[in-house]
Amino acid sequence: MSEHDDQERTEQPSEKRLREAREKGEVPRSRDLSGAVVVLAAVSTLLNGGEGAMQHVRRLYTMGMSYGREALFSDQLPARVLNMALHEALALFAPVAVATMVAALAAPVLLGGLNFSAEALQPKFERLDPIKGLGRIFAMRGLVELGKSLLKLLLIGAVLLMVLKNWQDDLMGTGQGEVGAGMVRAMRLLGHGALLFGSVLALIGGADALYQKFDHNKRLRMTRQELKDEAKESDGNPELKGRIRQLQFQMARKRMMQELPTADVLVTNPSHFAVALRYDEGRMGAPRVIAKGVDELALQIRLVAASHRIPTVEAPPLARALYATTQLDREIPSSLYVAVAQVLAYVFQLKQAVSRGEEPPKAPQPDVDPDLMGPYKF
Structure with a gap:
């Protein structure tokens, strides 16, 4: 497709073109938005169930320090400890796993809606062509994705440095005093840090969602001639319809x-x-x-x-x-x-x-x- 053709694509895509794109699985998707939703869902679940999570962490932490003499000399101790640890870990992470799974399935619906395309599942061997692959990497979209990745790295790095600098005293204080109080403080700092990290991802994901929607619409734009040809195909050739009416x-x-x-x-x-x-x-x-x-x-x-x-x-x-x-x-x-x-x-x-x-x-x-x-x- 020539540059002149791209410049002529100034018309908004028709309903027929949008429908055909959805049938092919071409809908706007944002990995950044999906990642942000998953992280926020996991963090929200941890913060809402913080007290229960602390109980499971406390039991995991003290599990190796509460054995009697008979248990230490029993050959069933490793299996029993492993079984208890698995139960506690499952109880700790099961709500987070369920929340992240639901968020991962629901996040794409926020932007492109619910869509299933059998055509998108079909293998396309032309994608294995290394020459075309290099072309996609150095194309404009590839450069945009590279710029987005660098921008995300800078933003997340800046937030991480800010957190480490402002919470330095609190982080050092988690190792002082009682163990239980230190664990509570560490979990609270971890939750707040994850929430801040998720909020940054949400901002990035929102901006990426707007860009993906704009880019999807831009790639589906049509020329005026394409609109005319589609209208003829949908409504029929006016000359042919006139001839049919005349014969009728x-x-x-x-x-x-x-x-x-x-x-x-x-x-x-x-x-x-x-x-x-x-x-x-x-x-x-x-x-x-x-x-x-x-x-x-x-x-x-x-x-x-x-x-x-x-x-x-x-x-x-x-x-x-x-x-x-x-x-x-x-x-x-x-x-x-x-x-x-x-x-x-x-x-x-x-x-x-x-x-x-x-x-x-x-x-x-x-x-x-x-x-x-x-x-x-x-």
């Missing part, structure tokens, strides 16, 4: 023209709108629109209807209302029942008059609610 329209129009000869009546505007209706009392609950159109399509509908001698009724309000309210091959709404019934009754009377050679009846002009015409009201 042509097929629907062809089916409509094939159904048009079966219409019972054609309601027109008279020139801009044309709606063909069919009603089968035995199969339909209400009259159904089988063809409709405006302008050029309306003209074609009128020509086909005339060639098949379908009765035509000029009722502009009704034609507009039918066009606006009823989809193709759907029954008319109940609000137009009365108006359409008048038209169908006229068609029936017209056929009767023609068959008898009588004068045709007067065409109806049904009343229609203007709101039913929708955008075609005017």
Whole structure:
């Protein structure tokens, strides 16, 4: 990838790119933040259970100084001492082990969330290439990691020197006075020092978490062309979608023209709108629109209807209302029942008059609610 390509990656990653990265196991992770959480969990557990921990330490310390004469000459003494020491050590470190285990599992969730990727577990042999490995070491990310490690070393070293300098008298005082008091003081100093050490790690981990999140987002940035290509891939090519819509329209129009000869009546505007209706009392609950159109399509509908001698009724309000309210091959709404019934009754009377050679009846002009015409009201 060229430097020019990197400079063009100014767009934020899309949801699809972020989702694909998570599927590959590429989520922001911070080892420093995880380490800080583990240390703070261990220190907090030790400080909260300090009294109980002291009892276990005291028993471990005095275990080798409380044997009678018979125990000293018994061949079971080493096994008994080892068993007691293991029990005390387990009771001392079990809470800390559980706390650190839970913290180690929960810490990654704080930054990248819970994520499991089977693809990330697959071996990638290209990582064993020494040349590429040297390239990664001397790449920008490698230099950044080196700088972070040196910075951590300096901060932790400075804190350690500060602790040793300010607590020198207290550390020397742990060896004076009673053994129990010295142990309590030593444990307290150790706990406070570990807490301070953990706090420094937390500061480093927080800063590293922000950097890792920024770096992860930067590596997933996209160019504008990539965004356009992804949009085409997700939504489909606009030209192809337009072609599909055109074919669908042509097929629907062809089916409509094939159904048009079966219409019972054609309601027109008279020139801009044309709606063909069919009603089968035995199969339909209400009259159904089988063809409709405006302008050029309306003209074609009128020509086909005339060639098949379908009765035509000029009722502009009704034609507009039918066009606006009823989809193709759907029954008319109940609000137009009365108006359409008048038209169908006229068609029936017209056929009767023609068959008898009588004068045709007067065409109806049904009343229609203007709101039913929708955008075609005017």
